Structure formats: C-alpha cells, structure tokens
Amino acid sequence: MVKPEVFVENAVKEIRDKVGDGKAIIALSGGVDSSVCTVLAYKAIGDRLYPVFVDTGLMRAGEPERVKEIFGKMNLRFIDAKEEFFEALRGVTDPEEKRKVIGELFVRVFERVAEEVEADYLIQGTIYPDIIESQGGIKSHHNVGGFPTHYSFKGVIEPLRELYKDEVREVARYLGLPEEISERMPFPGPGLAVRVVGEVTPEKIEVVRKATEIVEDELRDVEKWQAFASLIGKATGVKGDIRVYGYIISIRAVESRDGMTADPLRLDYDMLRKMALRITGEIPEVVRVVYDITPKPPATIEYE
Ligand code: XMP
Numbered sequence: 001m002v003k004p005e006v007f008v009e010n011a012v013k014e015i016r017d018k019v020g021d022g023k024a025i026i027a028l029s030g031g032v033d034s035s036v037c038t039v040l041a042y043k044a045i046g047d048r049l050y051p052v053f054v055d056t057g058l059m060r061a062g063e064p065e066r067v068k069e070i071f072g073k074m075n076l077r078f079i080d081a082k083e084e085f086f087e088a089l090r091g092v093t094d095p096e097e098k099r100k101v102i103g104e105l106f107v108r109v110f111e112r113v114a115e116e117v118e119a120d121y122l123i124q125g126t127i128y129p130d131i132i133e134s135q136g137g138i139k140s141h142h143n144v145g146g147f148p149t150h151y152s153f154k155g156v157i158e159p160l161r162e163l164y165k166d167e168v169r170e171v172a173r174y175l176g177l178p179e180e181i182s183e184r185m186p187f188p189g190p191g192l193a194v195r196v197v198g199e200v201t202p203e204k205i206e207v208v209r210k211a212t213e214i215v216e217d218e219l220r221d222v223e224k225w226q227a228f229a230s231l232i233g234k235a236t237g238v239k240g241d242i243r244v245y246g247y248i249i250s251i252r253a254v255e256s257r258d259g260m261t262a263d264p265l266r267l268d269y270d271m272l273r274k275m276a277l278r279i280t281g282e283i284p285e286v287v288r289v290v291y292d293i294t295p296k297p298p299a300t301i302e303y304e
Contacts (some may be wrong), residue, residue: 001162001164004171004174005174008040008043008171014157014159015123015159016044018155019044019045019120021048022048022120023045023048023049023050023117023119024041024120024123025052025110025114025117026038026041026051026122026125027054027123027124027125028052028071030067031181031184032165032168032186033126033168034124035071035172035177035181036125036160037159038071038074039175040159040175041123047074047075049074049075050075050113050119051076051077052077052113053067053071053078053079054081054110056082056085056106056193057083057085057202058085058102058192058205060191060209060213061209061210061212064078070181075117079113081105081109084105085105086201086202088101089199090199091199092200093198093199095194098193099190102190102193103189120155121154121156122156122157123156123157125160126158126160126161127160127161127163127164127165127168128162128164129164129259129260131161132260133260164258165186165258165259185216186259188302192208192209192212193304194302194304195228195229195230195231195303197230197232197233197304203285204231204247208229208231208249211283211286212228212229214278214279214282215227215279216228218271218278219253222253223255224253224255225254225255225259225301226256226301227252227253228251228252229249229251229252229279231247231250232290232303233247233248235287235288236287237288239284239287244287245287246284246286246288247286248288248289248290249283249286249290250292250303251275251290251291252264252291252292252301254296261296262296263296264294264295267291276289
C-alpha cells in the first residue's frame with residue numbers, strides 16, 4: 001500500500017469525483033472497514049453522506065448502541081430491521097442461501113433509505129480478501145457476492161477494494177479512529193447468523209451472543225486474528241440432576257495474516273476450562289462447549 005496519507009488523499013478524491021454533487025449512503029456496521037470508509041466519505045462529501053446502520057438483530061452485544069455514540073453526529077440513519085431479518089431467515093438452513101437472503105435484505109433496506117434521502121450512490125467497505133474469496137467461489141461475502149446484481153443505485157463505490165485488513169487498520173490509526181475500532185476483530189457482514197449452524201432463530205442468536213461476549217471477555221488480552229463462539233448443534237447434558245437436550249457451543253480462536261489461511265491458537269487448558277464453565281454456567285440453554293482445532297484450510301474461519 002502507498003503511505004496512509006497518500007491513500008486517504010486518493011480515496012477522498014475518488015469518492016468526490018464519483019459522487020459529484022450528489023448524495024451517497026454508506027453501509028456502516030461499526031467494524032474497522034466500514035468505519036474507515038465512513039470517515040473517508042465524510043471527508044469527501046460531508047453532510048451529503050448518509051451512513052446507514054441496519055440493526056439486523058444479528059450483531060454482538062452493545063454494537064448498535066456504540067455505533068450511535070460514535071457516529072451519531074453525522075447524518076446517521078439507524079434502522080431497526082430485526083423482525084424483517086428473522087422473518088426472512090425462518091426455515092433457511094443452507095449457508096449460501098442464508099448469505100444471499102441477508103445480502104438481499106440489506107440492499108433492499110439500503111435502497112429504501114437511499115430513496116428517502118435521494119442518494120444515488122452506495123459506498124461499501126469491501127476489502128481485497130472479500131473480493132478474492134467471493135470470486136474464488138469460496139463464500140459469498142455479504143458485501144460482495146451476496147448482493148443482487150440489480151440494484152437501483154447509479155453506482156457502488158468501494159474505496160478499500162485493494163487493501164488487506166492490516167492496511168485498513170493502518171489507515172484507521174492515521175485517521176485517528178478510536179482503538180476499539182482500529183484494532184477490532186473482523187466480524188462477518190451477515191453477523192451472528194453465520195455463527196449458528198442451520199436455522200437461525202432469535203433464541204439461538206441470543207445464546208451465541210452471550211457466549212461471544214464471554215469468549216471475547218476471557219481472550220481480550222490474547223494476541224489473535226479472531227476469537228468467537230458459534231452454536232453448532234444440540235447434545236444431551238445434565239443440569240441440576242435433570243437430563244436436558246441443549247446447545248453445543250464451539251469456541252474458535254485463530255491467528256492469521258489476512259484471513260485467507262488460519263491456525264488455531266494453542267490456548268492454555270485452564271483458560272479453555274474457565275470459558276466452558278462460564279458458558280454453561282451463565283447460559284442455561286448450553287450443555288456442552290468444544291474447542292475447534294482445525295486450521296484453514298480445510299475449515300474456513302466462520303462455520304458458514
Ligand atoms: P472465512 O470464514 O471465509 O472468513 O474463512 C475469513 C474472514 O472473513 C470474515 N468474513 C466476512 N467478512 N463479510 C465480511 O466482511 C462476510 O460476509 C464475511 N464472512 C466471513 C471472517 O470473519 C474471517 O475473518
């Protein structure tokens with residue numbers, strides 16, 4: 001990558017040239033990619049930018065509130081679409097289908113907002129590995145392949161399309177974004193939906209959200225690419241002398257340079273045990289916790 005200051009200057013110019021005197025909306029999730037894009041676009045077109053945060057109901061604990069706090073001063077459109085997303089996901093079990101459903105609904109919501117604010121352009125924080133993985137047919141990353149080919153925008157602008165994650169972080173630091181954003185772990189566009197294997201329900205999402213909070217809390221100081229929880233099925237357990245059929249949570253913690261390949265961390269056994277006890281103790285619906293020791297390849301980092 002060129003120096004961050006040169007990158008920023010070029011990206012701001014690109015956005016300004018493309019949008020002209022029009023308006024744009026940007027899909028803001030609060031992750032490092034979309035946050036950097038939002039700041040770049042705000043520099044380029046100021047109040048003609050409308051960041052849109054869609055509360056899909058599939059975000060981690062506290063995320064929607066944090067976005068409001070950090071970006072609330074801009075023309076932020078905060079859309080509560082939880083019911084719409086859960087409704088659309090009902091009965092969907094195929095991972096690719098899930099991504100398509102979510103990507104499609106995202107675009108429809110954005111289109112609605114774009115129409116309301118009369119924006120012609122959609123700006124997205126797509127980065128290089130997203131494009132490669134979607135082209136390679138590995139997965140439809142929701143901000144690339146999951147998007148329908150017909151949309152009503154004049155154009156889609158992706159200022160970060162040539163950057164790797166570590167380069168985006170460098171730009172984030174240069175732009176002075178808070179550390180909680182510049183150093184934030186990657187989080188998939190379709191959110192916790194791809195961390196529930198099989199059908200998504202509000203109950204399962206709540207379980208995986210609580211487990212994620214515990215894993216993030218316990219592994220806060222461990223150096224990593226990502227650490228998270230997924231709900232991977234059901235199993236028999238015993239709680240308070242009663243046999244129960246509850247959820248299985250898988251912990252995944254990996255190191256990686258760019259997300260294209262990954263290695264599981266050799267976590268300390270006591271640390272793993274503590275997480276298992278906390279997850280089963282604090283979340284009544286969970287009866288079993290496993291640690292995923294598979295590298296990528298052959299596994300992907302996320303379960304779906
Ligand atoms: P996989 O599961 O493909 O993930 O090994 C590689 C990295 O990409 C993240 N990921 C996504 N990021 N939109 C994104 O912006 C998506 O749809 C998406 N799916 C996966 C994943 O968390 C990992 O860091």
